[in-house]
Amino acid sequence: MNYTPTTLLPNQEIPPIAGFRLSTVGAGIKYQNRQDLLLVHMEPAAVCAGVFTRNTITAAPVKLCRTRLKGGKASALLVNSGNANACHEPQSTQAALEISAELAKQLHIPQEEIFLASTGVIGAEFPTQRVVSQLPTLQKNLSPHLWWDGAQAIMTTDTVPKAAFRKIRLGNHEVTLAGIAKGAGMIHPDMATLLAFVFTDANITPSALQTLLERATAQSFNSITIDGDTSTNDTLLAFASGLAGNPLINDPDFPEVWPFAVALHELCRELAHAIVRDGEGATKFMTITVEGAKQWQEAKQMAMSVAKSSLVKTACFGCDPNWGRILAAIGYSGVPFSPETLTIYLGETKIIENGQMAAGYTEEQGQIVMQRPQITIRIELGIGTATHTVWTCDLSSEYVSINADYRT
Amino acid sequence: MNYTPTTLLPNQEIPPIAGFRLSTVGAGIKYQNRQDLLLVHMEPAAVCAGVFTRNTITAAPVKLCRTRLKGGKASALLVNSGNANACHEPQSTQAALEISAELAKQLHIPQEEIFLASTGVIGAEFPTQRVVSQLPTLQKNLSPHLWWDGAQAIMTTDTVPKAAFRKIRLGNHEVTLAGIAKGAGMIHPDMATLLAFVFTDANITPSALQTLLERATAQSFNSITIDGDTSTNDTLLAFASGLAGNPLINDPDFPEVWPFAVALHELCRELAHAIVRDGEGATKFMTITVEGAKQWQEAKQMAMSVAKSSLVKTACFGCDPNWGRILAAIGYSGVPFSPETLTIYLGETKIIENGQMAAGYTEEQGQIVMQRPQITIRIELGIGTATHTVWTCDLSSEYVSINADYRT
Numbered sequence: 001m002n003y004t005p006t007t008l009l010p011n012q013e014i015p016p017i018a019g020f021r022l023s024t025v026g027a028g029i030k031y032q033n034r035q036d037l038l039l040v041h042m043e044p045a046a047v048c049a050g051v052f053t054r055n056t057i058t059a060a061p062v063k064l065c066r067t068r069l070k071g072g073k074a075s076a077l078l079v080n081s082g083n084a085n086a087c088h089e090p091q092s093t094q095a096a097l098e099i100s101a102e103l104a105k106q107l108h109i110p111q112e113e114i115f116l117a118s119t120g121v122i123g124a125e126f127p128t129q130r131v132v133s134q135l136p137t138l139q140k141n142l143s144p145h146l147w148w149d150g151a152q153a154i155m156t157t158d159t160v161p162k163a164a165f166r167k168i169r170l171g172n173h174e175v176t177l178a179g180i181a182k183g184a185g186m187i188h189p190d191m192a193t194l195l196a197f198v199f200t201d202a203n204i205t206p207s208a209l210q211t212l213l214e215r216a217t218a219q220s221f222n223s224i225t226i227d228g229d230t231s232t233n234d235t236l237l238a239f240a241s242g243l244a245g246n247p248l249i250n251d252p253d254f255p256e257v258w259p260f261a262v263a264l265h266e267l268c269r270e271l272a273h274a275i276v277r278d279g280e281g282a283t284k285f286m287t288i289t290v291e292g293a294k295q296w297q298e299a300k301q302m303a304m305s306v307a308k309s310s311l312v313k314t315a316c317f318g319c320d321p322n323w324g325r326i327l328a329a330i331g332y333s334g335v336p337f338s339p340e341t342l343t344i345y346l347g348e349t350k351i352i353e354n355g356q357m358a359a360g361y362t363e364e365q366g367q368i369v370m371q372r373p374q375i376t377i378r379i380e381l382g383i384g385t386a387t388h389t390v391w392t393c394d395l396s397s398e399y400v401s402i403n404a405d406y407r408t
Numbered sequence: 409m410n411y412t413p414t415t416l417l418p419n420q421e422i423p424p425i426a427g428f429r430l431s432t433v434g435a436g437i438k439y440q441n442r443q444d445l446l447l448v449h450m451e452p453a454a455v456c457a458g459v460f461t462r463n464t465i466t467a468a469p470v471k472l473c474r475t476r477l478k479g480g481k482a483s484a485l486l487v488n489s490g491n492a493n494a495c496h497e498p499q500s501t502q503a504a505l506e507i508s509a510e511l512a513k514q515l516h517i518p519q520e521e522i523f524l525a526s527t528g529v530i531g532a533e534f535p536t537q538r539v540v541s542q543l544p545t546l547q548k549n550l551s552p553h554l555w556w557d558g559a560q561a562i563m564t565t566d567t568v569p570k571a572a573f574r575k576i577r578l579g580n581h582e583v584t585l586a587g588i589a590k591g592a593g594m595i596h597p598d599m600a601t602l603l604a605f606v607f608t609d610a611n612i613t614p615s616a617l618q619t620l621l622e623r624a625t626a627q628s629f630n631s632i633t634i635d636g637d638t639s640t641n642d643t644l645l646a647f648a649s650g651l652a653g654n655p656l657i658n659d660p661d662f663p664e665v666w667p668f669a670v671a672l673h674e675l676c677r678e679l680a681h682a683i684v685r686d687g688e689g690a691t692k693f694m695t696i697t698v699e700g701a702k703q704w705q706e707a708k709q710m711a712m713s714v715a716k717s718s719l720v721k722t723a724c725f726g727c728d729p730n731w732g733r734i735l736a737a738i739g740y741s742g743v744p745f746s747p748e749t750l751t752i753y754l755g756e757t758k759i760i761e762n763g764q765m766a767a768g769y770t771e772e773q774g775q776i777v778m779q780r781p782q783i784t785i786r787i788e789l790g791i792g793t794a795t796h797t798v799w800t801c802d803l804s805s806e807y808v809s810i811n812a813d814y815r816t
Contacts, residue, residue, distance in 0.1 A: 055736060057739035330464075397808040404722040
């Protein structure tokens with residue numbers, strides 16, 4: 001494959017991407033003594049695409065982005081942590097519009113090309129003036145090198161910043177993709193909000209970028225679960241400056257696009273995995289694959305049923321090869337299947353064959369797998385050819401402490 | 409209303425019900441030094457009805473009961489704890505058939521009139537001989553008075569036995585209903601199995617009993633959740649001896665049937681509530697009502713979305729009036745609604761009005777409610793007239809300990 005996969009640690013450099021400059025500042029929105037505001041300036045205006053929360057109740061920035069995405073052009077992205085700017089209408093929408101208008105004025109760009117994202121407290125008044133007063137500083141400090149600062153500024157109770165990049169070649173042109181994300185943070189009274197932003201210098205149409213982003217999301221951000229709760233603020237945005245100079249990508253299914261599609265998919269998956277690994281209280285990374293299903297939607301539904309089971313997740317925390325719980329979660333998933341052709345592997349160990357405990361399986365074998373920091377559950381239905389994989393973490397006593405005790 | 413509601417403590421007597429005799433014994437199926445086997449003998453043969461788990465994977469006794477229910481007649485019920493008799497085929501089914509055949513021979517009744525239920529370890533070999541060898545003792549000790557012994561014999565990690573009764577008058581006839589249940593028990597490698605059995609001397613047809621039992625279940629056992637996991641063994645059976653001598657109930661919608669329908673509903677709800685109160689690690693009893701919905705199914709779906717949210721449940725454990733989490737769970741429930749007409753009450757305190765934080769609400773008001781052992785969340789959608797209530801418990805660190813640490 002014609003690209004270089006890269007897994008990053010926070011001390012590793014993410015290269016500049018032509019067309020994007022970043023800056024961060026501490027606006028004291030909720031946190032003190034840390035950066036909580038990120039500006040990404042895009043010059044020339046970038047092509048953009050986005051995927052948002054399916055929650056019926058959405059924050060003001062989500063509403064604003066959904067509308068502006070129709071224009072397909074972006075000149076700036078402003079992200080804050082510490083306040084979700086949600087459920088405090090009409091002030092929430094007013095805050096979003098006021099900040100956007102002020103930023104447009106200072107950057108001399110159309111308001112419709114400004115995108116916003118927020119994460120933090122729901123229902124609290126948004127400190128508009130604190131943000132507006134920092135816009136000149138943000139504008140002054142723009143730099144193409146501040147990816148890790150950006151990843152840190154959008155954190156809530158994430159314990160590590162999350163960023164990744166890929167470099168690929170499309171014909172003679174080198175194309176770079178970089179992404180930052182934040183995940184399972186909990187701030188009163190918030191839930192695990194997922195924010196992720198992808199930047200590339202690829203030359204691509206908005207509709208092709210949208211299609212490829214949605215496909216990548218289905219196999220990454222939409223295939224992870226920490227606790228089954230969906231935020232009012234979940235936002236994934238992708239921006240493409242076009243400055244790599246590759247021939248315009250306008251057909252997402254054109255074979256030449258494949259390296260870009262794979263790199264985007266991998267980038268999203270790497271960020272999604274980083275979010276799961278940093279899930280609240282997580283001690284284990286769990287991969288759940290359903291194979292041999294009739295449709296991938298059914299494979300996903302069954303995999304998610306196992307991934308969301310509190311009993312499976314506590315068993316993983318306790319290193320307990322409790323296959324009865326896996327079997328039960330499969331059984332109540334709502335997906336039709338035949339127990340007679342059901343096979344389940346825990347790691348490399350076959351635990352269920354034809355719906356019964358596999359001959360020769362011993363609990364000691366199961367326990368060896370369950371004691372690992374990464375646990376794989378593979379479910380073979382034997383009734384079709386569709387497959388899907390989801391990722392989750394275990395449910396630990398630390399999860400309950402984080403979500404119940406933080407106020408006391 | 410023409411009946412006597414009764415809430416019981418274990419030292420309170422449940423009256424004999426004509427036609428039913430019970431006995432219990434310790435068979436050492438898994439536990440030592442306790443009763444783990446319950447026989448209920450019905451003479452004359454009782455009319456019966458049942459509701460079972462919706463899990464695709466079911467235990468051998470569930471399959472057997474489903475088949476025999478078609479006959480509509482029951483002469484004996486045998487229940488064991490300590491082994492679910494599931495997922496160890498063909499031995500599971502062989503064990504169920506062998507025990508049933510042996511019991512039929514000893515009691516001189518047709519095999520088809522014997523009902524079985526099991527709760528405990530999934531996938532383990534069933535100790536058929538230990539059970540068979542106790543059948544003579546069980547038969548010898550039958551008594552109309554052993555309701556609490558029966559409730560104790562079917563417990564797994566329940567901390568208290570669960571039983572209830574109602575006495576009503578149908579015309580000139582006194583009718584008694586009694587029920588026993590077990591709930592959120594966890595035995596390796598099992599999940600929270602719900603077993604409940606209702607006995608009455610009412611004179612009723614099998615189809616009327618089935619209809620009334622299903623209606624009562626919808627508003628009781630099917631409206632509770634501990635952790636969202638559905639067992640392979642969940643079983644609710646109702647038996648009616650007919651010895652009260654009331655005019656035969658054959659139309660469940662006949663007005664004269666109303667006291668019986670209400671008593672059955674209340675009995676099921678009382679047992680369901682007892683299961684929630686004794687949920688694993690539970691410290692709080694939560695009632696979630698959705699009103700003003702278009703259909704009751706949608707009201708239930710939304711109430712369950714809130715009841716199953718790990719974030720709402722941990723907030724209740726932590727006494728945190730975290731209304732953002734309630735709002736989010738409503739938003740991702742999949743039920744269409746309008747935030748503009750949404751009102752939410754926490755106890756008697758209005759926290760959300762028109763989708764926003766209610767004017768005058770203070771966090772102190774919310775905390776007063778959240779510190780109570782019983783917490784009520786009332787959601788008014790304002791788009792219809794349908795309503796539904798569900799019950800759950802909080803998610804505590806004790807829940808994780810019970811389900812992760814019991815082996816270590």
